[in-house]
Amino acid sequence: MLDERKRLVLRAVIDSYIETAEPVGSRTIARKHDLGVSPATIRNEMADLEETGYLQQPHVSAGRIPSDKGYRFYVDALMEPYVFTMLERQKVQREISGTQLSPERSLHEASKLLALLTQSVSLIVAPSTEQLVFKHVQLAALDDKSILVTLVLHPGIVKNRLIRTKRDYSSEQVTDVSEAINHKLRGVTFRDLGPTMFTEVIREFGEIGRALVELILQGLTEDREEQVYASGTTNILNQPEFRDMERAIAILEALEQKEHLLSLLSTTSRPKGVQVVIGQENLHSAMQGCSLVSCTYYVGSDVVGTLGVIGPTRMDYAKVVAAVDVVAHALSSMLTEET
Amino acid sequence: MLDERKRLVLRAVIDSYIETAEPVGSRTIARKHDLGVSPATIRNEMADLEETGYLQQPHVSAGRIPSDKGYRFYVDALMEPYVFTMLERQKVQREISGTQLSPERSLHEASKLLALLTQSVSLIVAPSTEQLVFKHVQLAALDDKSILVTLVLHPGIVKNRLIRTKRDYSSEQVTDVSEAINHKLRGVTFRDLGPTMFTEVIREFGEIGRALVELILQGLTEDREEQVYASGTTNILNQPEFRDMERAIAILEALEQKEHLLSLLSTTSRPKGVQVVIGQENLHSAMQGCSLVSCTYYVGSDVVGTLGVIGPTRMDYAKVVAAVDVVAHALSSMLTEET
DNA sequence: TTTAGCACTCATCGCATCGGAGTGCTAACA
């Protein structure tokens, strides 16, 4: 592996590059970080680091910039973790839990806050309906043509679907069945929903029961698009790497493809804790030169969604990782407390 | 006013500038639009047009570009209206009315479609709750702490609010009052809602009635932010006038301020038909060099919202005006049919 | 092993040059 001094040099290079976005030379490092050796020595080390693939050179007479491999090592082993003060944490918590916001609004706020903290693009995937626990299920016949399905899911998320149907059952029937279904479903998640419920309801209410249960299922299938909140997309334009219009357009367009983002974030959602995907490692082609820092969030002890930050590979990983972590925690505890 | 030939020249200049985004010279016009006169004559006319303020010159040896006044005249009197074919209209109608979409989804689709048609930023202000007719009002007690308020408004728009309250009335009471209120409100708009209803409900149900009515009113006060749909924001970056990063950032940030957009669009909503606001005439400072084309849309014969397009002053007004008109009509008829 | 010195490489900047597009003016023309 890398000896101590190489690590110091690598860290210095990356720290400096993250800060300035300029290729960094041996002289700069010798001056700023006091390693007690001369620029020439550092040059040698940097040449080695380049050979082993941690650094690279835009052109022969420029300084070095980190490679993806360099960033990887930096994130995994080198960087100095950023810690938010207790005060800042509390502030985040307060902003998100805010004054009686609906969970959806809270997600939105969280997303905006994360964008603000990181000066990057933040993404939040809303809790997937499938993983949430039913709190209340209700069908109501509005008139001869339409039935309103209302689902209230555990942390206070409300879903509706207004369904058109030539109704051939009475308003009272609908209410009754609704009541029964509500009792069956309360406290269950969609995923855990075995065929038992179906058969029970059908046994009790016959064809109507079946029809209405199917309406509820319809109410659950939701359009993927609305599940991603993105904030701070313009922040990315302030990054020097996107001064070039072509790239800026490419990435902004990629960010509008919410399905892409969704798949990006949901495939990442397996492991615990904050995850970092760097550069080419995984991302969409338009996201050349970007990294993704993501983390899952919870209701109780169940993973229900993912949030993350997208920025240039040259992002302040320490700070972004910390911010993602803090916001994920705040969001989780907000959703969890919200009984 | 302007004589015939001046009009022709002005139109030629603006048409050409809209197409190419380059200052246009006398030679170009003489060549492209066959006016039967020499460049020199056109030069004279253009000099006159500049003097009267319809054209301007970026610098002395460049061609002319239209001034705001020029655009104004062009829009009001000069441009050749663009007409969509019946087929295109029907396509728009189909896309919007689509397969059983909720009205909110339809608005979203409409917005995306408008952005696509105009290659600009499109905005849609969602129907303001106040103007819509109640179709169904419902309160439901979920548990000891929360009451769910559900409003269904005329074209099938559903609003919810989950309200936390230490409840001191029974589930049945809530349902009863809810039922009564529903009867009172059905077919009424929020605006027409006199104090009569209050007093009646209170007379009948006393304090509980009052409390619940107030919950409904709470359910109506909605956060402004979510009322604007914007689409195609990145389109604007393809316009040559926004090749400059500073301006691009400025306008994108302005477009993220949804409240601003809202005020922009709602103040415009008075007159009938398509409205065009050009350049400096009205817009936000970051919108220097932009125009807004907007139009109201309807449910039945009631104005319920506004939609519009923002683009550079050098936009294809004919096409944009036509597109806004078509989409507004399609949207209106979709919302109206949706009984 | 470290470091000072040095030759070498390139990107960047400023500057001058030049071509071309377009104008306004004048004078001739219908």
Add this chain to the structure above:
DNA sequence: TGTTAGCACTCCGATGCGATGAGTGCTAAA
């Protein structure tokens, strides 16, 4: 009187070039 050809003039933008300077790799000495 209105139109047009001709022409001098302006000024943007592209091109080329040399100077500058940051940074390197290599070599030789400590």
